Amino acid sequence: MTTNQTNSDVTSKFANVIEGGTELRLHYNVAGDGAQVVVMLHGSGPGASGWANFNANVQAFVDAGYRVILPDFPGWGQSDTVVCTGSRSDLNARVLKSLLDQLDVQSADLIGNSMGGHSAVAFTLAYPERVGKLVLMGGGTGGPSQFVPMPTEGIKLLQGLYREPTLDNLKKMLNVFVYDAGSMTEELMQTRLANIVARQDHLESFVKSSAANPKQFPDYGHRLHEIKSAALIIWGRDDRFVPLDVGLRLAAGLPNADMHIFGRCGHWAQWEHAEKFNRMVLEFFAR
Numbered sequence: 001m002t003t004n005q006t007n008s009d010v011t012s013k014f015a016n017v018i019e020g021g022t023e024l025r026l027h028y029n030v031a032g033d034g035a036q037v038v039v040m041l042h043g044s045g046p047g048a049s050g051w052a053n054f055n056a057n058v059q060a061f062v063d064a065g066y067r068v069i070l071p072d073f074p075g076w077g078q079s080d081t082v083v084c085t086g087s088r089s090d091l092n093a094r095v096l097k098s099l100l101d102q103l104d105v106q107s108a109d110l111i112g113n114s115m116g117g118h119s120a121v122a123f124t125l126a127y128p129e130r131v132g133k134l135v136l137m138g139g140g141t142g143g144p145s146q147f148v149p150m151p152t153e154g155i156k157l158l159q160g161l162y163r164e165p166t167l168d169n170l171k172k173m174l175n176v177f178v179y180d181a182g183s184m185t186e187e188l189m190q191t192r193l194a195n196i197v198a199r200q201d202h203l204e205s206f207v208k209s210s211a212a213n214p215k216q217f218p219d220y221g222h223r224l225h226e227i228k229s230a231a232l233i234i235w236g237r238d239d240r241f242v243p244l245d246v247g248l249r250l251a252a253g254l255p256n257a258d259m260h261i262f263g264r265c266g267h268w269a270q271w272e273h274a275e276k277f278n279r280m281v282l283e284f285f286a287r
Contacts, residue, residue, distance in 0.1 A: 006031040006032070006058055006059055006062055008029060008051040008055070011029040011030055011031045011051075012027065012029055012078075013027070013028055013029070013030055014026065014027055014028075014078075015028065015098075015099055015102050015103075017095050017098040017099060017102075018098070019074065019082065019091060019094060019095055019098075020082075022082075024074050024079065024080040024082060024095070025079065025080045026071065026072065026074065026079045026080070026095060026098075026099060027049075027071075027072040027077050027078035027079045028050065028069060028070060028071040028072060028099060029050055029051050029058075029068075029069070029070040030067065030068065030069050030070075030103075031058050031062050031067075031068045031070075032061065032062035032065070032066050032067045032068050033067055034062075034064075034065040034066045034067045035065075035067075036065065036066055036067070036109070036132075036285075037066065037067045037068075037069060037105050037107070037108040037109070038061055038066045038067070038068055038069070038108060038109045038110075038111060038285070039068075039069045039070075039071070039096070039100075039108045039109070039110050039111070040053070040054040040057065040058075040068065040069070040070050040111045040112075040113075040116070041071070041073075041092075041096070041110065041111065041112040041113065041115075041116025041117070041119050041120055042054070042070070042071075042072070042073065042076065042077075042113060042114075042115070042116050043113045043114030043115045043116055043138070043139070043267075044076070044088075044114060044115035044158070044206075045114075045158055045161075045173070045177075046158070046161050046162055046165060046170075046196045046202075046203065046206075047192045047193070047195035047196040048076050048077070049070075049072045049076055049077030049078070049195070050070025050071055050072050050077065051070055051077075052077070052192075052195070053070075053113055053116075053268075053270070053271075054070055054111075054113075054270060056270065056271050056274035057111075057270050057274060057277065057278055058070070060278035060279075060282065061278070061282070064282050069099075069100075069103070069105070069108070071095070071096060071099055073092050073095065073115070073119070074091070074092075074095060075202050075205050075206060075209075076202060081199070081201040081202050081204075081205040082205060083205045083208045083209050083212065084205075084209040084212075084213065084216060085209070085212040085213050086213060087122070087213075087216070087217070087218050088115070088118070088119075088209070088216040088217055089115075089118040089119050089121070089122035089142065089216075089217050089218060089220075090122050090126070090218075092115070092118075092119035092122065092123075093119055093122040093123035093126050093127070094126075096119065096123055097123065097126075097127055097130070100130065106130065107129070107130055107131065107132055108130065108131070108132060109131075109132040109133045109134075109135070109285055110123065110124070110131060110132075110133075110134050110135070111135040111137075111270075111281065112134075112135070112136055112137070112139065112140070113137045113138055113139065113268070113269075113270060114137070114138045114139040114241070114242065114267065115139060115217065116139065117136040117137060117138060117139030117140040118139045118140060118141075118142055118217040118220075120134055120136060120140070121134075121136070121140045121141070121220050121224075121227070122220065124227050124229060125220065125223055125226060125227065128226075128227070128228065128229070131229050132229065132285075133229055133230045133231070133232070133284065133285055134227070134229050134230070134231040134232070134254075135231070135232045135234060135281050135284070136231060136232075136233050136234070136247075136250060137233075137234045137235065137236075137269045137270060138235065138236070138239060138241060138242045138247075138267045138268075138269070139217070139242055139246075140220075140233075140246075140247075140250045141219055141220055141221045141224065141246060141249055141250055141253070142215075142217040142218050142219040142220060142221075143219040143221045143246060143249060144219075144246075145242075145243040145245050145246055146245055147243065147245055148243045148245075152240060152241055152242070152243065153176055153240050153241075154173070154176050154177065154239075154240045154241030154242075154267060155241055157169070157172050157173040157176060158173055158241070159210070160172075160173075161173050161196075162203055162206050162207055162210075163207060165193070165196045165197055165203060167189065167190075167193055170189055170192060170193050170196070171189060174189065174192075176240040176241075176266070177240075177241065177266055177267050177268060178265075178266040178267070178268055178271070178272050179236065179238045179264045179265050179266045179272060180264070180272070183272070221249060221253055224250065224253030224254050225253060225254075225255060227254055227255070227256075228255065228256065229256065230256045230257075230284075230287070231250075231254045231256060231257040231258070232257070232258050232259070232260070232280075232281065232284045233247050233250050233251045233254075233257055233258070233259040233260070234259075234260050234261075234262070234269050234270075234277065234280070234281075235247035235259070235260075235261050235262070235265075235269070236261075236262050236265030236266045236267060236268075236269050236272065237261050237262060237263050237264070237265060238263075238264065238265060238266050239265070239266055239267045240266060240267070241266070241267040242267065244261065247259065247261075258284075260280060262276075
C-alpha cells in the first residue's frame with residue numbers, strides 16, 4: 001500500500017531539459033533514498049504517466065531499499081508536450097539522460113513498459129555505461145509481429161482514443177489492454193479519462209507526431225546483440241497490443257536475457273500481476 005511518504009503528490013518534482021534547442025519542463029516522481037536507483041519508464045497510452053503506470057510497484061522497491069525515479073516523458077503526464085518528427089525512442093533516451101545528469105545518477109536499473117521498453121533499449125544503446133540491468137515488458141525492439149497483422153487491435157484502439165477521447169473509446173481500449181477487463185473499475189476509468197482530457201495539447205501533439213512520422217519507435221532488433229546488460233523480458237501471454245512473439249525476439253536477440261511469460265495477462269504485467277512482478281524483478285536485481 002502506498003504510504004504518505006510515497007504518494008504521487010509528495011514525490012512530485014520538475015526539471016528543465018533541452019530537446020532540439022527547446023527548453024521543456026519535465027515532471028517526475030522520486031521516492032526512497034537508497035544508493036541503488038531504479039528508473040521506471042511508462043508507456044504511450046492516452047493519460048499515461050510514470051506514477052499511473054507503476055503505482056502498484058513503487059512501494060515494494062522503496063521498501064527493498066531503492067531510490068525510484070518515474071519520469072513523465074514529454075507529451076505525457078505533467079511534462080511539457082512536444083511534436084516528435086523523428087524517433088520517439090531516442091528523444092526519450094536523450095531526455096532521460098538529461099534528467100539523470102541533473103540528479104547526479106551515474107548508473108541505474110531500468111524498467112520499461114511498452115514505449116518505456118523502446119526508450120530503455122534506445123537509452124542502453126546510446127549510453128551503455130549508465131545502465132545496470134534491464135526489465136522490458138510489452139516493448140523494446142519496435143519490430144513487427146510475424147503472426148499478428150500490424151497495427152494490432154490494441155494499437156488501433158489506442159490511436160482511435162487519441163483522436164476521439166470519449167469514455168466509450170477508453171472502455172474499448174481498456175477491454176483489450178488487460179486480460180481481465182473486470183478489474184478496471186468505473187472509478188479507474190473516469191480518473192484515466194479525466195487525465196486524458198485535461199491535456200488536450202498532449203493528444204494533439206501525439207496525433208501530429210504520428211502523422212509526421214508513423215514509425216515513432218524504430219526497429220532496433222539488428223542491434224540487440226550490442227546490449228551486454230543482463231535483461232529480464234516479461235510478457236503477457238494474452239497481450240493484444242504487442243504480441244508475444246515480439247518478446248521472444250527480444251529474448252533471442254539480447255545476449256544476456258531471461259524471459260518470463262505471465263498467463264492470463266495482457267499488456268500491463270506490472271499491474272495485472274503486481275505482487276509476483278515485484279518479487280521477480282527484485283530477485284533479478286539482487287543477483
